Amino acid sequence: MAGLDDRKRQVLRAIVDDYIHTAEPVGSRTVARKYNLGVSPATIRNEMADLEFMGYLEQPHTSAGRIPSDKGYRFYVDTLVGSQADPDLDQEGVRQVLAFKAQRMEGVVRQAAHLLGEATEFLGVASQPAGTEESIVALQVVPLRGPEAVIVLVADTGSVRTKMIQFPHTPSARDVEAIGQALSQRLRGMRLGELGSSGREIARELGQFGVVLDQVLQLLGERSSGGERLLVDGTTNLLQQPEFQDVAKAKRVLHALEREELLAEMLGDVPRGGQGLEVAIGREMQLEEMADCSLVTAVYAAPGGVLGRVGVLGPRRMDYRRVMRLVEGVAQAVTNALGAEAQAPQLTRLEDTELRAEPSAIPGRRGRRRGGEPRQNRERPAGS
Amino acid sequence: MAGLDDRKRQVLRAIVDDYIHTAEPVGSRTVARKYNLGVSPATIRNEMADLEFMGYLEQPHTSAGRIPSDKGYRFYVDTLVGSQADPDLDQEGVRQVLAFKAQRMEGVVRQAAHLLGEATEFLGVASQPAGTEESIVALQVVPLRGPEAVIVLVADTGSVRTKMIQFPHTPSARDVEAIGQALSQRLRGMRLGELGSSGREIARELGQFGVVLDQVLQLLGERSSGGERLLVDGTTNLLQQPEFQDVAKAKRVLHALEREELLAEMLGDVPRGGQGLEVAIGREMQLEEMADCSLVTAVYAAPGGVLGRVGVLGPRRMDYRRVMRLVEGVAQAVTNALGAEAQAPQLTRLEDTELRAEPSAIPGRRGRRRGGEPRQNRERPAGS
DNA sequence: GTTAGCACTCTATGCCTATGAGTGCTAACG
DNA sequence: CGTTAGCACTCATAGGCATAGAGTGCTAAC
Structure with a gap:
């Protein structure tokens, strides 16, 4: 479980590099030719056998090359040298x-x-x-034709949620105004996550339109919590x-x-x-x-x-x-x-990694690798 | 080009039916066995040869069965008996x-x-x-932090569009109010499609905030036209x-x-x-x-x-x-x-088709089949 | 510790053949 | 004259088999 010596690292990295680009299992010969490590295929073979034994490599079948295992990739990733800006990314x-x-x-x-x-x-x-942390900046009730209306809710992040609703009967302009006012005052500044609870009591205060608004709040709350x-x-x-x-x-x-x-x-x-x-x-x-x-x-x-x-x-x-x-x-x-x-x-995080892993220092620690003992603490659904 | 006699129809329909379900080319034997037309495979073969000659069927290769051509499917579709409710569709x-x-x-x-x-x-x-036909029911400017704001536009269909904008400098509450008023009055009832043109002049009237709104209208217009x-x-x-x-x-x-x-x-x-x-x-x-x-x-x-x-x-x-x-x-x-x-x-449309095609009447007309001379009036991009 | 050599394994490829589904044609049938 | 049976022919597909090539592991020599 101790660290890998320098050549093993080189070999492993070469294999990962090659496999990343060719998608073909890579053999000792290839490594020796393309990545000049100054040793012969046979030597590489020995190293590869070791690496496989240690769990960094896998063999699809006896006479194919090796491919990296999860553990191999993990080592590769943890060992990566950090970031200059990517030229591909304008x-x-x-x-x-x-x-x-x-x-x-x-x-x-x-x-x-x-x-x-x-x-x-x-x-x-x-x-x-989910946006439970967003808070409400504005809320408006916009009547459409007849008993239909749209509720528009703007959060401080600029995200907007809307919901079409049906009033029990066509409301007057004043009704709409009143409802809008009431809602706006009560809810402004409130976090979306809090809506579900306090919403209901407001709805009750609104009398005949309570039913509708109850429903709306319920829906908005729903979307912002589980959603x-x-x-x-x-x-x-x-x-x-x-x-x-x-x-x-x-x-x-x-x-x-x-x-x-x-x-x-x-x-x-x-x-x-x-x-x-x-x-x-x-x-x-x-x-x-x-x-x-x-x-x-x-x-x-x-x-x-x-x-x-x-x-x-x-x-x-x-x-x-x-x-x-x-x-x-x-x-x-x-x-x-x-x-x-x-x-x-x-x-900071990445450079952190880089510093720890690259100069082959601190060989004793396993780094912040997540591999370790995978999935012991969470049972997977039995599925296919 | 004249109509198909009754048995040809039956054969064609059988082939399409079968192919639809099996995805395999269907041979004369299969037709004779599964769809009892009361004739032997040999007869079917003759019919199939005819149908192929007339363009209703195709042969992937010499010794496979036949599959329907576009024309074959077209006939099948135009000939379909219309709708009882689909049991799959609740x-x-x-x-x-x-x-x-x-x-x-x-x-x-x-x-x-x-x-x-x-x-x-x-x-x-x-x-x-595209929604160029929708008209505007409500429009609101909602200030966020600092110079940021959200424009919310509600159309009569209940669809809502929003856009985040940046004011040149943080506006006062009164500014926002004024802009909202101005916009709302001018634009309410207008069709989205008309926005692009008349929008600009309104923007000019708004003075220092014209720049921003100009940009907004441009964007909304854009989305609603080409979009x-x-x-x-x-x-x-x-x-x-x-x-x-x-x-x-x-x-x-x-x-x-x-x-x-x-x-x-x-x-x-x-x-x-x-x-x-x-x-x-x-x-x-x-x-x-x-x-x-x-x-x-x-x-x-x-x-x-x-x-x-x-x-x-x-x-x-x-x-x-x-x-x-x-x-x-x-x-x-x-x-x-x-x-x-x-x-x-x-x-109505469907029943129309059904009536014309099903009772094998009016054999002279080609129905409203779209096949005919396809793509003569529109050149395709040369693509792959 | 490294390397060369060699036997061995296993996949991929190509070729061949057999199989069988399906056709088209011809001749006989009612 | 339409229908059918029979038969020869075509062709895609699957299986069997040998070959080639890549790669390994092991051993012995350096």
Whole structure:
């Protein structure tokens, strides 16, 4: 369990690098030729045998090359040298795209997921925060024809929620005015999360229209509490990837994605440790269907303190360095676009990692690797 | 080109039916056995040879059975006996689901696409109408922190649009009030489509805040004119279908779908003839990538007269009868959910077809089949 | 500790053949 | 004259088999 000596590291890194780009198991010969470590294939073979024994590599079958295991990827990731700006990511461009979409938070986040999907050719994902922390800035009742009306609620983050309602009978202009006033005064400044409870009592005060408003509040409350929305963008990108040429495989993953709860769990699960950039590799996600995938996410922040994650879900064999930079950059851009002062917890985080891992110092510690003993504390649904 | 005699029809229908369910080319023997036409395989063979010569059938290769051509499907569809309610479609359930989502039009339509995708295991699609016909019921400026504000615009259909804006400097409460008043008075009752033009002059009147509002109006106008949004739901469903076990094929179709313009063209294109239920088979869509697919759509209406289409895109081999009923039912449900009086143009339409085609009368006319001379009047982009 | 050599394993590929579904044609039948 | 039976022919598909090639593990030499 002790650290890897220097050559083993080199070999492991070479294998991961190669596999990331070719998607083919890599053999000793290839390593010796392409990455000049100054030793012969035979030596590499010995190292590879060791690495396999230690759990960093796997062999699909006897006479194929090796591929990295989750543990191998984990080592690779924890060992990555941190960030110069990614040349693929035109920061200014990202800023502009996001700014343009900044009509609402939903737009920004959605756009971020899209950008990530496009840039990586994997899936862009994002969690739309529940928003229980947002507070109400304005609330208006807009009558339409007859007994129909729309309730518009604006939160301090600029996000807007609306709901069409039916009055029991067509209200007079004054009624509408009164209701609007009452609601507005009572609710302004309140957090969305608090709505459910105190909403009911207000509704009672409103007399005959109480029924309707009760219903509305209930719905708004509902959406803002359980309703952590999940966005996934670029499903078809996955089909580009060689590992998903097998339709069955692709189907399994995509299906898992459709059950939003699962992804939610993943996104909610990953940052167990905390903030910043997080990488979950293969089975580190507690989801059997995702065994061949990895998830890279980073938090974003809005001024109201609302937090969510954007990230990339792709094949386990992904260019972690590049993806991590992209995700980090986009998360930062989202935070900026939402108007929060840059608070960039992720940067420190990454450099932290870098410092610890790179100079091969502190070999005794396992770093902040999440691998360890996976899934002992959470039972998975028995499913396929 | 004259009509088909009775037995040819039976054979053709049998073949389509069978192919729809098995996805395998169907041979003379199968037809003779499963559909008792009272004749021997040899006779069927002769009929099939005729049908192929007339263009209703195709042969993947010499020694496979036959499959229907576009023309064959077209005949089948035009000949379908119209609608009893589809048992798969729980009308009441649909109504409830849609009603629940009726917070905004967007929600209803999205939900409709989703339902269709689920029920058919194909793609549910929907066009979100540009909404140039909607008119403005209310408009409010909601200040947030500092120079930020949100513009909220409610249309008579209940749809709500919002945009975050930045004032050149933090405005006073009175400023905001004034702007809101000015805008509201000027714009109320105006159609969204008219915004672009008259908006500018209003902006000028607003003096120092003109710049901002100019920009807002521009954006709202933009979105409501070119911005016919397209929704696609259930991409992964397609992977279930046997014809898309070949990843390459699936990729082509899904890619075509991602270029929204194309789908838009299709949805806009299909109802050339007019309203109601429309079926485009294979190359009847002007899109090479879609040669193996068919599109079934129906219009929905909102009280403001806003129209859009919902439908299903699936393999050319689909159960047209069932799909048509589903689409029709959902479109109707959407219309209801949006509060428009049932105007159901599609029902008459379908019965019309049924009457003409079924009793084998009027053999001389080609019916309203769209096949005929396809794509002579519209050049396709040269694409792949 | 490193390397060369070699036997061994296992997948992928290509070729062949057999199989069988399905056709088209011809001739006989009622 | 329409229908049918029979038969030869076509062609995609599946299985069997040998081959090639990549890669390993082991052993012995350096």
